[in-house]
Structure formats: C-alpha cells, structure tokens
Amino acid sequence: MIRMSESAGSRPDREAAQNAARESDAIAVERTLAGERDAFRVLVERHSQQLFRLAYRMTGNEHDAEEVVQEAFLRAYRNLGQFGSRANFGTWAYRIAANYAIDRMRQKRSEDARRSTPSSLADEQERDPLDSTPDERPTPDRLAANTELRKKMEEALKELSSSERTAFVMRHWEGCAIEEIAAVLKSTTSAAKNTVFRSVQKLRRALEPYVGTRGALQAKTAAASTEPRGTEL
Amino acid sequence: MKHFTEEELIAYREGEPTQREAIAGHLTNCAECREQLERIEAVLRALDNFQVPERGPEYGRTVWQQIAPRLPERAGRGWRACFEPRRLVAIGVMAAVVIAAFVAGRWTKKPDAGVPAASVAQVRQRVLVLAVGEHLGKSEMVLMELANAAPANSAQKEVNISAEQKRAEDLLDSNRLYRETALHDGDTALASVLDDLERVLLDVAHSPDELTPAKLDALQKRIEARGILFKVRVVGQDLQQKQRRSNPAPAARGSEMRERNKA
Numbered sequence: 001m002i003r004m005s006e007s008a009g010s011r012p013d014r015e016a017a018q019n020a021a022r023e024s025d026a027i028a029v030e031r032t033l034a035g036e037r038d039a040f041r042v043l044v045e046r047h048s049q050q051l052f053r054l055a056y057r058m059t060g061n062e063h064d065a066e067e068v069v070q071e072a073f074l075r076a077y078r079n080l081g082q083f084g085s086r087a088n089f090g091t092w093a094y095r096i097a098a099n100y101a102i103d104r105m106r107q108k109r110s111e112d113a114r115r116s117t118p119s120s121l122a123d124e125q126e127r128d129p130l131d132s133t134p135d136e137r138p139t140p141d142r143l144a145a146n147t148e149l150r151k152k153m154e155e156a157l158k159e160l161s162s163s164e165r166t167a168f169v170m171r172h173w174e175g176c177a178i179e180e181i182a183a184v185l186k187s188t189t190s191a192a193k194n195t196v197f198r199s200v201q202k203l204r205r206a207l208e209p210y211v212g213t214r215g216a217l218q219a220k221t222a223a224a225s226t227e228p229r230g231t232e233l
Numbered sequence: 234m235k236h237f238t239e240e241e242l243i244a245y246r247e248g249e250p251t252q253r254e255a256i257a258g259h260l261t262n263c264a265e266c267r268e269q270l271e272r273i274e275a276v277l278r279a280l281d282n283f284q285v286p287e288r289g290p291e292y293g294r295t296v297w298q299q300i301a302p303r304l305p306e307r308a309g310r311g312w313r314a315c316f317e318p319r320r321l322v323a324i325g326v327m328a329a330v331v332i333a334a335f336v337a338g339r340w341t342k343k344p345d346a347g348v349p350a351a352s353v354a355q356v357r358q359r360v361l362v363l364a365v366g367e368h369l370g371k372s373e374m375v376l377m378e379l380a381n382a383a384p385a386n387s388a389q390k391e392v393n394i395s396a397e398q399k400r401a402e403d404l405l406d407s408n409r410l411y412r413e414t415a416l417h418d419g420d421t422a423l424a425s426v427l428d429d430l431e432r433v434l435l436d437v438a439h440s441p442d443e444l445t446p447a448k449l450d451a452l453q454k455r456i457e458a459r460g461i462l463f464k465v466r467v468v469g470q471d472l473q474q475k476q477r478r479s480n481p482a483p484a485a486r487g488s489e490m491r492e493r494n495k496a
Contacts, residue, residue, distance in 0.1 A: 026439045027432055034409060037304060044300065045293030052292065056285045070300050077304050153283050171247070172277060193249070200243050204276045211279045 025089040032080055040080075044073050047090050051097045057169040058101040060157060068104060072097035091180075098166060098184045105162040149210055156206035160199055167192060168199035236263065242270050246277075333360075358418075359476070365411050365423070366472040368404065372430055373465045375400045379437065380453055380462065384446050391443040401437040408434060426464045433461050 025046070031039035048069060055068035076083075076093045083092055157165060163185055170176040170184065182192035237245075237256055245256045260267050379397050384390075412427035433456055440452055456462070 044297045048293040048296045
C-alpha cells in the first residue's frame with residue numbers, strides 16, 4: 001500500500017519493518033492454507049487495528065466498524081485460496097474491509113431513507129430514537145469528543161456519498177494512492193480523482209464556516225450554525 | 234489575472250502533476266488564490282484531528298476470539314492441493330523411500346535369520362532418519378549458498394537467487410511432510426527444527442528473484458538470526474549418528490559375520 005504521509009522513523013527503517021511484516025504474513029498465509037488455523041490468528045492480531053481505523057472512519061461508528069473488521073477477516077479466510085500475492089495480505093484485507101464498509105454504508109443509507117419516508121412517519125414517532133439515528137448515540141467516546149467542530153465534521157462526512165467518503169478516507173487519512181482507491185471503487189483512476197475532488201469540495205463547503213485558517217474552530221460557529229451550507233467560495 | 238479554479242487548486246494540493254509549475258508560479262504572485270488554497274488546507278488540517286477511538290493492544294486478540302468459532306474448517310488445501318505437481322513429487326519421493334526400505338528390509342532379513350528381525354517401527358524409523366538426513370543435507374547446501382552469495386563486483390546492482398529459490402520451493406513440501414511425521418512420532422525436537430527450517434525456506438521462496446545487495450544482506454541476516462544453519466547441522470549430525478548405530482559400517486559387519494561363522 002502506498003502511503004502519502006510520513007510518520008515517525010526513517011524511511012529505510014520503515015521499509016525494512018514493512019518487508020519483515022510482509023514476509024511474516026506470507027508465512028502465516030502459507031500455513032493457514034496448509035490447514036493450520038491458528039496461523040490465521042497471527043494475521044488477525046497484526047492487522048486488526050489498521051482495519052478498525054479504516055472501518056471507523058468509513059462507517060462513523062464503533063459498532064459498525066467492529067462488524068466490518070470481523071467480516072473482513074472472515075471473508076479473507078474463506079477466500080485465502082484465491083489470494084495470489086501472498087506477501088501483501090495487509091493490503092488485500094484492507095481492500096476487503098473497504099469494500100464491505102461501502103456495502104454496509106449503502107445498506108444503512110437505504111434503510112435510513114426508507115425510515116424517513118412520509119408514509120412511515122407514524123412508525124417513526126413510535127420507534128426508539130436511538131435506532132433511527134445510530135450515529136448520534138451518546139457513547140462515552142462520543143461524549144468525550146463532543147466538540148462543536150467534531151459534530152460538524154461528523155455531519156459533513158455523513159453527507160458524502162459512500163464512494164466520496166471512501167475516497168476521502170483512503171486518500172487523506174489512510175494515505176492511499178489513487179490507483180488503490182480506484183481499485184476499491186472499481187473505477188478508473190480519473191474517476192477516482194474526481195471522487196476525491198468532490199469529497200474535498202463538499203467537506204470544504206460544509207466546514208469552512210467553522211474552521212479558521214489554522215484549522216481551528218472559529219468564533220463565528222454559533223452564528224453560522226443555523227445555515228452552514230451554501231457558503232460561497 | 235486569470236485565477237485558478239477550486240478544482241485546479243484541490244488537484245494541485247493532491248499532488249496532481251498537471252499544471253503544477255504554472256499553479257506554483259501563480260500562487261507566488263496571487264494573494265487571492267493563495268488564500269483560497271489556505272482555506273482548503275485549513276479544512277483538511279481540521280479534519281486531520283478527527284479522532285478514531287483507541288483500541289488497546291489486546292484488540293487483535295479480541296477480534297480473533299470473536300471470529301475463531303465462525304471460521305469454517307479448512308482441510309489442508311483440500312483434495313485439489315494434493316494433486317499440485319510439487320506435492321505429488323514430494324509424496325512420490327516419500328512413497329518410493331518407504332517402499333524401498335520395505336523391500337530392502339525383506340531382502341536383508343534372510344541371511345540374518347539368527348539376528349532378531351527389526352520391527353516395522355524400527356525400519357520406519359531408519360527410513361525416516363535416512364530421508365530426513367538427506368533432506369537436511371540438501372537444505373543446508375541451499376542455505377550455505379545463500380549465506381555466501383554476494384555480488385560479483387561492486388558494480389553489480391542485483392544478485393540472482395532464482396536457482397536457490399527453486400530448490401527452496403522444492404524442499405518445502407517434503408519439509409512439511411517430515412515435520413508432520415516427526416510431530417506424529419512425538420519427536421518434538423526434530424519437528425521444531427523442521428518448523429524453523431520451513432519458515433526460512435518460505436522466506437527464501439517468497440523473496441524476489443533478483444535482490445539488491447542490501448536486500449540480500451537483510452535476507453542473510455534473517456537466516457543468520459534464526460541460527461538455522463547451526464540447528465540443521467546439529468540435527469543432521471545427530472541423525473547420522475543414529476543411522477550409524479542402526480546400520481553398522483560394512484567392515485564391522487563383516488568381522489561380526491566372520492566371528493559368527495567361526496562360532
């Protein structure tokens with residue numbers, strides 16, 4: 001997986017660590033294929049954190065993210081025999097998780113759309129409000145991070161289509177190459193670039209009123225909160 | 234002055250090579266476009282602070298516990314895997330060794346009618362000792378060659394290890410069979426060395442054909458770090474001794490026969 005952002009540690013060190021992990025992944029894949037189920041445990045333990053980060057950023061809530069991680073590993077296990085490039089298990093599992101997260105987001109969107117139709121208004125009034133707005137659940141985590149900007153970010157991210165959100169998450173938070181995003185979205189690289197562009201544009205329009213030029217929450221938040229959208233550039 | 238569009242500025246920020254120099258030049262002179270770009274940057278910087286809930290170091294283990302009961306049974310690589318050419322060769326070699334040992338055992342049994350015949354288990358053990366010894370010898374040679382591989386001169390940028398890789402791949406299947414047999418026979422020490430050897434052989438088999446001197450050095454260091462050459466030698470020597478004990482040298486056997494004939 002090609003990463004854009006630089007993190008701690010020198011490049012050769014990181015490359016050496018990545019190569020070592022890939023080699024070790026290849027061994028674990030071989031052993032799993034040879035019938036050693038416990039070898040798969042190594043892969044699960046090594047890649048769970050990375051998959052959770054991706055899944056959380058894509059789905060926006062912990063419950064769905066956990067489910068994406070588990071389902072991604074189950075699918076990876078079932079299809080391990082078809083996995084050709086055994087040295088890149090991490091990238092492969094990452095792609096499976098991204099695809100499943102897209103399916104899950106689409107499914108939730110259509111469920112949410114069905115729920116919010118006028119004909120189901122009566123049902124809506126009777127339904128537990130936590131069921132209809134799962135992302136607003138006041139989990140301890142959410143309460144801790146419940147800043148104005150965070151809320152606005154969550155709202156803005158929810159407004160993106162599943163493809164746009166995937167493209168944005170993969171590009172800006174995960175540092176993936178455009179080719180990799182295109183592979184997940186099953187599109188051309190130029191279509192993937194456009195999707196990244198659209199996502200940045202939408203997020204900018206939604207968040208600019210709340211963000212100062214240094215990326216901090218602006219004082220005009222309260223005034224702008226009534227009409228955050230439609231800001232002219 | 235013609236300003237750049239939002240799309241062009243986002244593309245520039247994304248590292249798009251098209252119009253890169255033109256935009257960079259324009260930004261140095263145009264305060265308006267610079268401000269536009271700064272606003273885009275500010276939003277993206279703010280989004281960088283979007284926190285993901287922490288998952289502790291035990292998270293991977295938790296995921297494993299949740300999915301392990303749901304994993305379907307995987308019977309090795311299935312029947313299809315048994316018919317992979319490399320596996321067929323390994324199975325064929327094992328079968329040939331066992332048959333040869335059986336026939337040899339039957340044939341050598343007659344002249345030594347006075348000597349108690351070796352039990353089937355002993356014969357099997359002897360065959361295994363012989364076959365594993367040979368396998369370890371071959372593995373040792375591959376590892377030795379890799380340990381001593383080096384570029385012919387300082388100008389050579391890559392070292393080809395495809396021959397060693399091919400041999401490592403060929404050794405992998407027999408290694409697996411011997412490891413499983415050793416485990417089955419309760420020989421955990423031998424199984425452990427074969428397990429280590431399998432990891433190294435896999436490492437070699439999955440390396441690129443052409444290695445830069447740095448990568449070759451890294452591979453050599455990994456092999457060295459596992460101490461596999463030493464382990465293979467020790468186990469190989471141990472097996473040779475076992476072989477000698479169970480199969481005395483011809484001279485000794487001849488004198489033994491003469492003694493027996495005199496008597």
